[in-house]
Amino acid sequence: MKIAMVGSGYVGLVSGACFADFGHDVVCIDKDPDKIAALNAGIMPIYEPGLAELVGNNARAGRLAFTTDLASGIEGAAAIFIAVGTPSRRGDGHADLSFVYAVAHELAAHIKTPVVIVTKSTVPVGTGDAVERIIADASPPARFAVASNPEFLREGAAIGDFKRPDRIVIGTDDSWARQVMNEVYRPLFLNKAPILFTSRRSSELIKYASNAFLATKITFINEVADLCEAVGANVQDVAHGVGMDKRIGGKFLHAGPGYGGSCFPKDTLALLKTAEDCGSPIRIVEAVVKVNESRKRAMGRKVIESLARHLGQPAHAMRGRRVALLGLTFKPNTDDMRDAPSIAIAQTLLDAGIAVMAYDPEGMDVARPLMPEVTMAGSPYEAAEGADAVVIATEWDAFRALDLARIRDLVRTPIFVDLRNVYSSEDVRAHGFEYTSIGRESNRM
Numbered sequence: 001m002k003i004a005m006v007g008s009g010y011v012g013l014v015s016g017a018c019f020a021d022f023g024h025d026v027v028c029i030d031k032d033p034d035k036i037a038a039l040n041a042g043i044m045p046i047y048e049p050g051l052a053e054l055v056g057n058n059a060r061a062g063r064l065a066f067t068t069d070l071a072s073g074i075e076g077a078a079a080i081f082i083a084v085g086t087p088s089r090r091g092d093g094h095a096d097l098s099f100v101y102a103v104a105h106e107l108a109a110h111i112k113t114p115v116v117i118v119t120k121s122t123v124p125v126g127t128g129d130a131v132e133r134i135i136a137d138a139s140p141p142a143r144f145a146v147a148s149n150p151e152f153l154r155e156g157a158a159i160g161d162f163k164r165p166d167r168i169v170i171g172t173d174d175s176w177a178r179q180v181m182n183e184v185y186r187p188l189f190l191n192k193a194p195i196l197f198t199s200r201r202s203s204e205l206i207k208y209a210s211n212a213f214l215a216t217k218i219t220f221i222n223e224v225a226d227l228c229e230a231v232g233a234n235v236q237d238v239a240h241g242v243g244m245d246k247r248i249g250g251k252f253l254h255a256g257p258g259y260g261g262s263c264f265p266k267d268t269l270a271l272l273k274t275a276e277d278c279g280s281p282i283r284i285v286e287a288v289v290k291v292n293e294s295r296k297r298a299m300g301r302k303v304i305e306s307l308a309r310h311l312g313q314p315a316h317a318m319r320g321r322r323v324a325l326l327g328l329t330f331k332p333n334t335d336d337m338r339d340a341p342s343i344a345i346a347q348t349l350l351d352a353g354i355a356v357m358a359y360d361p362e363g364m365d366v367a368r369p370l371m372p373e374v375t376m377a378g379s380p381y382e383a384a385e386g387a388d389a390v391v392i393a394t395e396w397d398a399f400r401a402l403d404l405a406r407i408r409d410l411v412r413t414p415i416f417v418d419l420r421n422v423y424s425s426e427d428v429r430a431h432g433f434e435y436t437s438i439g440r441e442s443n444r445m
């Protein structure tokens with residue numbers, strides 16, 4: 001079966017490469033000529049474990065091709081996926097659908113044979129209707145149907161998630177589109193991937209409701225972590241005990257500096273806008289967005305307070321100090337910096353006159369233009385040299401077994417702030433550091 005993927009970013013590239021690996025004939029299309037030239041030269045535009053090999057193997061096998069030319073790329077395709085970005089619209093937080101609609105207009109001008117058009121981008125309820133309208137208004141010569149098929153992969157584990165999904169959601173009332181989508185995902189039936197067919201609108205909402213729920217779970221445990229600090233409890237034990245209840249589950253109960261990334265921040269905002277416009281506000285998600293937003297800078301203040309406490313000086317007198325920030329990406333195993341908490345943390349420190357020296361295994365090239373006042377180091381140890389505090393902001397594996405004795409020798413002031421609860425307090429303290437975690441140490445002592 002021939003599949004065209006319009007948009008070759010995280011989702012389009014991973015989905016396209018996985019479909020090709022299933023044996024489909026895939027063309028990935030992107031309007032960014034540099035991205036397509038890089039892909040044709042075997043260079044990955046993003047960091048995602050296993051992706052270079054998957055793309056290389058399938059391109060060499062002739063099942064995966066890249067082009068900027070939509071007209072030739074979609075020729076003969078039975079399904080065309082739209083996987084372009086849907087960022088927050090400047091000013092109001094609605095999803096910016098201009099990329100999706102631009103693709104719909106281009107498709108309307110070029111489809112020649114019957115085809116199912118599938119929105120894989122995360123789009124608000126009713127977008128499928130709008131895409132259908134745009135194409136129908138252009139009176140294309142061929143039959144078409146528009147289906148919704150939201151993507152649930154996680155960056156950093158994207159290939160595994162795509163090949164072994166918890167579920168595949170397909171929104172369509174059209175029996176032909178259903179048949180084509182069954183064909184697209186047939187290779188996954190071997191793995192017994194659960195497939196849910198539903199209406200297009202329900203499918204669109206499933207994606208937003210899922211992300212909003214996960215964002216809520218993270219924010220919930222983050223606030224519980226603050227309470228743990230106030231009452232002298234340990235959030236890791238609390239989360240463990242809570243998560244052992246199968247109705248709740250242990251995932252997404254890791255306290256940290258707040259959620260970020262390319263999806264949760266924009267998707268929670270977009271859901272709020274849809275809900276507000278429909279006169280059906282979701283107040284719990286309104287609270288989640290507010291709490292998460294203020295948490296990121298609060299983490300910067302937590303670092304400053306640890307430093308001030310240790311030095312016995314007021315928090316506003318930290319000008320001229322230096323912090324080593326370990327981890328910049330919003331989570332490990334990606335170079336994605338979109339809405340990463342590290343951006344607000346670094347800014348809070350800079351605003352207090354504190355210099356920031358950062359290190360990240362994969363994210364520094366993307367981070368550099370986003371934080372021009374932050375100096376990038378060549379290793380965690382270089383970042384720690386002469387620092388007044390070492391802060392773990394992302395739980396990369398590379399930070400799980402740092403040589404603490406070496407770091408202790410390098411720093412000026414022995415303060416270790418672990419915003420991901422990677423270390424045990426005993427371990428870090430045994431190396432002569434003052435240790436601050438999230439929700440594991442009482443702030444009343």
Ligand SMILES: NC(=O)c1ccc[n+]([C@@H]2O[C@H](COP(=O)([O-])OP(=O)(O)OC[C@H]3O[C@@H](n4cnc5c(N)ncnc54)[C@H](O)[C@@H]3O)[C@@H](O)[C@H]2O)c1
Binds near residue numbers: 122
């Ligand atoms: N990144 C994730 O983890 C993730 C997970 C699930 C869902 N999603 C959703 O998937 C969608 C895509 O996200 P992403 O992270 O892959 O975005 P991205 O920004 O990495 O990629 C989008 C790509 O689309 C291309 N593009 C834009 N307009 C185009 C056009 N007219 N023709 C051809 N190409 C065009 C851009 O050049 C870019 O390469 C979004 O709606 C996002 O919310 C993302």
